[in-house]
Structure formats: structure tokens, C-alpha cells
Amino acid sequence: MRVILKFIVAILVAIVSLGTYWCSSEENEYTGETQRVDMTVEQEIALGLQAAPEIAQQYGGLHPDQEAAAAVKAMGQKLVQSTRVRESPYQFDFHLLADEQTVNAFALPGGQIFITAGLLKKLETEAQLAGVIGHEIGHVVARHSAQQLAKAKLTQGLTGAAAIATYDPDNPASRSGAAVAAMIGQLTNMRYGREDELESDKLAVQLTGAAGYDPRAMIEVMRILAQASGGAGGPEFLQTHPNPGNRVAEIERAIAEEYPNGLPAGLKE
Template sequence: MKITKTAFIIIPIIVIVAITCHFIFRKKQINPVTGKAQAISLTPEQEVAVGIACAPQLAAEFGGLYPNRQWQKKIKAIGRKLVAPSPAAKSSYQFDFHLLADSQAVCTYALPGGQIFITLGMFKKLKTDDDLAAVLSHAIGHVIGRHASEKLFKTKLLQTSNDSINLHDSARQTSKYLSNFMAMTYDDEDEIEADALSIQYMAKAGYDPKVVVSVFEMLKENSDMSLKHPVTTDRIEKMKEAIQKFKN
């Protein structure tokens, strides 16, 4: 049987696709909040462990936690107020909220499992509790949506079929995982889902969900935030639709 040059190119591609599909199918989990089937290698409990392991190193990369107890308490109080009436409170995740000392970076980070960080640079751009709630609830939405875990699983498939994370090999694995997390970018689908969840959580906690639009329009011009959380015109329109739908 003669194998053509084209076959030499196509066959390896087919094999890679088949292997990738096998691992994705094997790792499918149903998200109890969104109802979506997602390719994720970690259990929620493992996500919590990974997030807690990565939290100190992430904080260190931004100068540690900001040494203002009053502001730290404020962020934690608003975060917990958002979680309490939402499905997030019934999840396996352990939510905690932290203010980072970096005053130049304008960004937030939602580690898998519920460890959420906001930089001082971001905090100072937010004028009201509703503004802060908009940013924190969006981060909660990413955790509940399991977006980081899903993204990192897909990335790992391109590197190796051994997609498990050894939680006991803490130093090296934690550093590698955090590096991949920091380089990761959410896509429009992730952002729109996190927006929709954040609008629900804000309304249930007594905050004004309409400020989600104004806050992210303001952050659209910031390079730090827009690189990790792209704000598109379509996304803004979907926010407005979600707000109207929730009000009705």
C-alpha cells in the first residue's frame, strides 16, 4: 500500500485529534450551577487545594497583601455578602477575598476554588460599594463557571496526556500551575457567562447590577484588565440584555 505525502501530514493530525477527544470526553464534568458539560481534570475539592496553594505566591508577585485592615475587611465583607444568597454558598468552594499591595496594576484574579484577589490599583478606580461588588461578583462568576480550570485543562492537553496535577509536589507544581494561570486569557464566552452570573449575585445581595456595564466600560480602556478580561462591544450588549432579563 502506497502512503502519499499528504497522508503523512493528515494521519498524525487525525491521531492527535482522536487522542485529544478521548481525554476531553473522559474528563467531562457537569457544572451543577450552569448545567454545562466541561472538560476539567480537577475535582472541586482539588481546585480548592490548588487555589489555596497558589494564593501566597500570587500575592507575593504583587507585593503581598495591602496592610490596611479596614480595606481588607471591606473587600471580604462585600465578597461574603455576594456569596451568601447565591448558589456559590452551596458549592464546595472556599471563597476568600484579598487586596493586593500593587498600586500600578489594575486587575483582579480568581483562582480556582475561590481565592479572589484585587489589586490596590483596581480598588482605587472603584468609587462605590456597588462598583466593588461588580468586580468581585464577576470574579465569583469565573470561579463558579470553572473557567480557569477548563482553560488550563485544554492547554495541558496540547502538552501531555498526563493531565493530572500532583498536589503533593507543591513547590514546583504550584509555581508551574500559577505561571500557566497568569498567562491565561478568558474568551468572550467565559466573560459573558461570568457577567450573567455576577448580575444575578449582585441583585440577590442588594447591589445595583446596572453598574456592571459602567464599571467594565471604564475598565475597557485599561490594558491590564482588558488583556486578561477582554471587554468587547458584544459583551457590553449581552450585559445589558442580562440586566433587563433579570429585572423582568
């Protein structure tokens, strides 16, 4: 009887998790895509603002170089104000982190965007900085964080169902089944992460070009990061931003689609 009840509870948990996920669909006003998210834009903004101070502390806080920090903010606001991103409801703010060893940039839900001093010092041109920041803006307007949170909740629900169904308190070895289920869930979410990266690259091509910067600088950023990957584990950027082998080719394809007649003259490098 206990076994039957256990499986019934597991099935109910799985059904509720799947139902919640599949019913939480809405169209993204910026990309036009139908997404599964279970939080409002206002909740995204609040979550990002709440998390920003703690995240910044993990990288040594904000950089004391006010001039460099101002340059990052100015670039971010230029990309927002000179493109249709300015029509989005997000509250964008751009921060330079003090960490000069870690090579990374990332966006929190709602528009809080960070770049480490370690990555900034490797960039050689304004257009490269525009490419990095444009990529992170792409994550925000495409609501990738909200998508990932919805997927994570689904994964947690299904993992919980699997744990309920497979765990036997009289057999500790049964815990491995739940661990395997959790790993499968993580791999699934990683696959979606790669798709998100490619979408953000495409959005960055649009944003940088619209703001007057040469989007081909993003290809140079990829090469800079590849050169920096000689150390153990490589730059954190390549760990938090899954980097498919065809990423440069995808950027080139996005540029060709955006500018079928060739890039306009006068773009900043």
C-alpha cells in the same frame, strides 16, 4: 521508516489527547451546563490555595491597609452568603493586593479571589465593587479555570503531535511549524476566554442583584476601565479579561432577562 514511525507516534498522541478531553465531561451543578474538566473540586481548591501566596507576591503581597482589606472580604462574603453560591463546595476568600499601579482582579481555581489596590481606588461605589467581585465569583462557580486547564492540556497534546510530525532534526526551519501550531492553540483558547467573560458577567448580574446591589454598576465599571485604558496596553484587567465590543450591551441584556419587569426598588448603588 523513521518518517512513518514519527507520523504514527504523532497520530497516537493526538488521539489520546482528544480522547481524554472529550471523555472528561460532567454537569456543572451551579450553571447546569455540561463541561469538559479533568480535575475534581477538591483539586481545584488545593491548586488555588497552593498558588495564592506566589500569585500575591507578584503584586507586591497583600495590602497593609487592614480596613480596606476587611471591606473587600466583607463584600465578598456578603455576595456568597446572600446568594446560592453559599451552597457551592468552594472555599471562598477575598484578598486586597498591595499593587496600586496595576488595575486588575482575578480568581484562582477553588475560590481564592484577588483585587488590586489600583483597581479598588478607581471604583466609586459599593455596587461597583460588588460587580467586580461578583464577576470573579462567577468564574469560580462556572469552573472556568478547570475548563481552561483541560483545553490547555488538549492544546499541548495536539501541539506536541504537530511538533513530532513536522520536526526534522536535519532541518531547523521545521521548528516554525510547531510554533504556528502553538499560536493557533492560544488563539483558540482566547476565544473560549471571551465566552467565559460574558458568562461571568451574567452570573455577576444575578449575584449583585440578589445581594441587594444595583447590577447596572457593572456598566459603570466597564466605563471606568475604558477610561483607564488610555495608557500603554491599558489596564491589566482588560488584558486578562478579554473585552468584546458588545460587553456593555450583553450586561444590559442580562439585566433585562433577570429583571423583565424592571429592577426592584431599594437596590444599593
